Amino acid sequence: MKTWILIFLSLSLFSSTVFADELSEVDHFMKEKLSTVMKVLENKSLSKEQRDAAVLVQINAAFDFNKMAKLTLGRKYWPGLSTTEQTRFTSLFIQRMQASYLEKLDLYTDEQIAYNPPIRVNKNVHMLTELVSGDNHISMRYKLYKSKESGWRVYDIELEGVSIITTYRSQFYEVLDKGTINDLLNKLEQADGM
């Protein structure tokens, strides 16, 4: 009996410290990435191209774009695609996400980030931040999962409670429910030129 209690206690202690460590790991990781992005944005001596490139270095290290691409098609559509279709979709999707993210940064020039402590949701960790721009507070929730190869990575962002993956997913499904993957790829390509 005693040994069981001991085992139980040590296990629970162990697991809680593991959880705490993971939370602070995510906290450090995201703060480092986001604060570097902010520093790049503050640096007015950079041209737009230099700035975008520097920001992309940071977000490519933090975001798992491949995972995001898969999640937007989901189990329903992703496995049914050929490898070429998957590659093509992924690259179009990534281009789009990056362009969209960079453009959003352009909107908020005098922004600051306020960090709230990260929270654990199932196996994942959510980093809660708030963009403060002028008089506006925009809540941004970065959702991270632990990937086997590269550690903690962002798989979704919620802007004011609206998930980016969900938004893309319902749009993609609308196209795919009625048409084919080629319709979707064409639409993505057209929109890219906008």
Added chain:
Amino acid sequence: MISRSPLILLSLFSLFMISCAGVDQSRVTEGTEGNLEAESLPPADQDPVSDQDHFSNQNPVSNKEDEFGELEDEFAAVEAEPVFDPLSGYNRGMTQFNDGFFDWVVYPVSEGYKLILPKGGRIAINRFFKNLFFPIRFANNVLQLKYDKAAIETGRFIVNSTVGLLGFFDPAESWLQLKPHPEDFGQTLGFYGVGSGFHIVLPFLGPSNLRDLVGKVPDIYATPLTYLDPVEAAYAAETHRRLNDASIRLGEYQSLRKDALDLYTFLRDAYERNRKAEIEE
């Protein structure tokens, strides 16, 4: 003139509401439950895990499917609750109209307005109007039993109306760290389990739904601007407020629009999800 029509609207819409609320309520509670599972039981929630194990035991071959893991379940749950949209034909047309109105009126006028007034001034005016809407935020925080937030809102109103020079500045936040807690009557209705009803796109104002439309009525009564005399002054003030607000967030709509494959469904889903998140807050 203005005081009669909202009352009639309210009674008409409340009739609609009663017929729709029953259908929709189940949807709302379903959604909240799903979220509770995801949000409030972090380590103990084993359902998706065991589901997943089950899945991989059955098909040990499909590695590809395994990659999705529990992440997929999070998004699959959302699909089960589509937006109730019987007016989609009208809504689509109105979205096109509003989009054109933005390009041809809102955008050029706001650009002109920006030339006259520097950003600092526009932000101050925005704050002034927001401060005037204190009664809406206060009443709806109280109605949702969020007394602490109602108290914070009261503190903000007092500080900003006095030290903040009629609300043109926001010392309550910058000095005292008192953040705003906006709530409106649509959120209050949602708080008490009223379903969103059908989605409707309003001319000039954009996406809304039955619940939020009904919610606008008491909020209009709680807005000091409504009581300006003559009525034209109230309309002028409201127009100025919207123009000023648009000038501050000008790029937002254009940037958002680019994320859409289909503008109407994109704006509709974003609106409904954002409101749902605001209600659950």
